[in-house]
Amino acid sequence: MIEVKGLSKSYGQTKAVDIVDLSIGKGELFGLLGPNGSGKTTMIKMLTGQLKPTSGTLKVHGINVLEDPLRVRELVGVIPEQETPPSFLTAEEYLHFVAKIRKMEDYEEICNKWFEFFDFGDQRNLLCKDLSRGTRQKLMFAQAFLHEPELAIIDEPLINLDPVMQRKVKDFLQDYVKNGGTIFISTHILEIAKEICTNIGIIYRGKLVYTGHLDDTKLQGRSFEGFFLDLVSRGKGASNDILKDPLEEISAPA
Numbered sequence: 001m002i003e004v005k006g007l008s009k010s011y012g013q014t015k016a017v018d019i020v021d022l023s024i025g026k027g028e029l030f031g032l033l034g035p036n037g038s039g040k041t042t043m044i045k046m047l048t049g050q051l052k053p054t055s056g057t058l059k060v061h062g063i064n065v066l067e068d069p070l071r072v073r074e075l076v077g078v079i080p081e082q083e084t085p086p087s088f089l090t091a092e093e094y095l096h097f098v099a100k101i102r103k104m105e106d107y108e109e110i111c112n113k114w115f116e117f118f119d120f121g122d123q124r125n126l127l128c129k130d131l132s133r134g135t136r137q138k139l140m141f142a143q144a145f146l147h148e149p150e151l152a153i154i155d156e157p158l159i160n161l162d163p164v165m166q167r168k169v170k171d172f173l174q175d176y177v178k179n180g181g182t183i184f185i186s187t188h189i190l191e192i193a194k195e196i197c198t199n200i201g202i203i204y205r206g207k208l209v210y211t212g213h214l215d216d217t218k219l220q221g222r223s224f225e226g227f228f229l230d231l232v233s234r235g236k237g238a239s240n241d242i243l244k245d246p247l248e249e250i251s252a253p254a
């Protein structure tokens with residue numbers, strides 16, 4: 001579903017994404033983790049055709065994103081980082097607007113289901129600017145899944161949501177991939193990634209330093225947080241070569 005080879009993005013001397021290879025198959029719930037400034041948003045912007053890589057290739061749904069970014073955007077559901085719905089539309093107008101762009105028919109019932117799912121139907125006629133931050137996030141989530149995309153790419157899906165809604169969204173995401181969808185999320189919340197993701201990637205200083213499923217064997221008795229912090233702290237001040245095999249690094253005596 002996603003095939004990335006040698007993907008890089010530089011801003012002057014800063015290598016925001018540094019020669020990343022990544023393959024994500026259908027049915028995966030993939031979580032991209034990394035400290036602040038490690039390259040997560042840059043990766044997502046390139047995958048969704050919002051940003052041109054410095055080098056490398058990337059295919060989504062078998063489509064070359066550089067050659068046909070519009071087709072990729074048609075097929076994929078996206079929630080960009082810190083994006084909010086337009087202030088001048090009501091919540092309902094916004095969902096209807098997205099449904100029309102997605103060329104959906106009979107979308108009113110589907111929109112109603114989303115209002116019901118997130119329990120904010122009573123606010124459907126409020127302007128988006130007057131919705132709470134969490135409700136705006138619910139709306140962004142609904143628009144991404146409105147057309148039931150085979151692939152959804154979401155920057156921080158649970159940000160601003162209360163624990164009840166977080167649980168609902170986590171269950172929704174897990175069911176979505178069980179039913180054949182594919183989801184790529186980025187998150188700072190390690191435990192969420194460990195709980196719901198089928199596979200994770202850890203990015204540090206633009207390098208993808210770990211990909212795979214994090215089962216207890218690989219954690220070697222550590223908490224996921226301990227694993228992550230070790231990985232990051234051992235890389236600090238060192239050349240990127242030290243991160244070639246983070247599991248080996250971490251399991252080696254300090």
Ligand SMILES: Nc1ncnc2c1ncn2[C@@H]1O[C@H](COP(=O)(O)OP(=O)(O)OP(=O)(O)O)[C@@H](O)[C@H]1O
Nearest residue numbers: 011014015016034035036037038039040041042043
């Ligand atoms: N437009 C830009 N111009 C210059 N540098 C940029 C630009 N966008 C991102 N960067 C740099 O690229 C690096 C990666 O940034 P990015 O936003 O991808 O990180 P991130 O992992 O999403 O961070 P966070 O978790 O804090 O959102 C950072 O050093 C950032 O300062």
